[in-house]
Amino acid sequence: MSGPRVYLVGAGPGAADLLTVRAARLIAQADIVLHDALVPAEILALAERARIVPVGKRSGRPSSAQSFINKQLIDAARRHTVVVRLKGGDPMLFGRAQEEIDALVHAGIAVEIVPGISAAFGAAASVQQSLTQRGVSRSVMLLTPAVGKGETGHDWATAAVAADTAVLYMAGRQAGAIAAGLLVAGVPATRPAVIVENATLGTRERVFVTTVGQLEAEAARLGDGPALILLGDVFSSLQQRADIAEHLGLGSHHRAA
Known part of the structure; x- marks a missing residue:
């Protein structure tokens, strides 16, 4: 499918060598990576050519509003070819993925989910x-x-x-x-x-x-x-x-x- 696309990628539980092959490939190819607060530096280091943008949310602490994260994803998809939204664990479990999916689809941007180890x-x-x-x-x-x-x-x-x-x-x-x-x-x-x-x-x-x-x-x-x-x-x-x-x-x- 042509047109803008965002990859919601599971970073797994923390260890870099527990990433899926597809996740590691996309991170390496990314133009921009918007990542959760808990994604370790060892995994972010795989994004050698990407702009790295922290958009983390941690319970009980100051963090980016979800609406602002959604806007960042939409803007990034309109400017870059490979946009990776890197989420701890699996994107579809306690990761607010649905809010981001809905915002992107509403904006006419395709989404691909890359599962991770929860x-x-x-x-x-x-x-x-x-x-x-x-x-x-x-x-x-x-x-x-x-x-x-x-x-x-x-x-x-x-x-x-x-x-x-x-x-x-x-x-x-x-x-x-x-x-x-x-x-x-x-x-x-x-x-x-x-x-x-x-x-x-x-x-x-x-x-x-x-x-x-x-x-x-x-x-x-x-x-x-x-x-x-x-x-x-x-x-x-x-x-x-x-x-x-x-x-x-x-x-x-x-x-x-």
């Missing part, structure tokens, strides 16, 4: 625990308790309780409220929980193996990186595995509560 799957790979397990978990819920400006609240806790395994995005700094909400919804304080910060980013990654009752205390040890909270009985074996690794001196980065 942070939930990067975190599961890091802790080496399947989100589903025969006899333990047959359902997975991906959700966020975060509420944007002007949005009404939602009953995320009921959704989390309904699934065998739940992954909460943009959750690290709300751990106290999350734990309280889960307990009110009937989740036992002893339910296994894992916090993963900077998933897939090597020495920057940190994993805290804990329980719902200890979530707030463990989250207080987090740094400034993006963090996920994973909940469910599938994670009950991680405590034992972390203890074994520590005993054997295997250098595990898992932290036990």
Whole structure:
């Protein structure tokens, strides 16, 4: 198809070598890359010929208005041949992709989506625990308790309780409220929980193996990186595995509560 086009590209959970081949090719070919705040420098370095424009949004912090980002994308598409909108994880999950797609289509600009590995799957790979397990978990819920400006609240806790395994995005700094909400919804304080910060980013990654009752205390040890909270009985074996690794001196980065 001729005419302007914008590529919404998934940057994956963080590690540059977890990009898809198509994503890496488009980033290298891009004339301009408009990127999320959490896209690492190692990935942006692949855009050797592009103008790099940060348009990141982080929960609870000053950031670009979505309407302004939409306008930047439209303007870029009318001036450049290869426009990449680089989003953390997968563009279609908690990335405001639909707002950008709708704005671009309304402006007569074609959109192509390039999927990426979502942070939930990067975190599961890091802790080496399947989100589903025969006899333990047959359902997975991906959700966020975060509420944007002007949005009404939602009953995320009921959704989390309904699934065998739940992954909460943009959750690290709300751990106290999350734990309280889960307990009110009937989740036992002893339910296994894992916090993963900077998933897939090597020495920057940190994993805290804990329980719902200890979530707030463990989250207080987090740094400034993006963090996920994973909940469910599938994670009950991680405590034992972390203890074994520590005993054997295997250098595990898992932290036990």
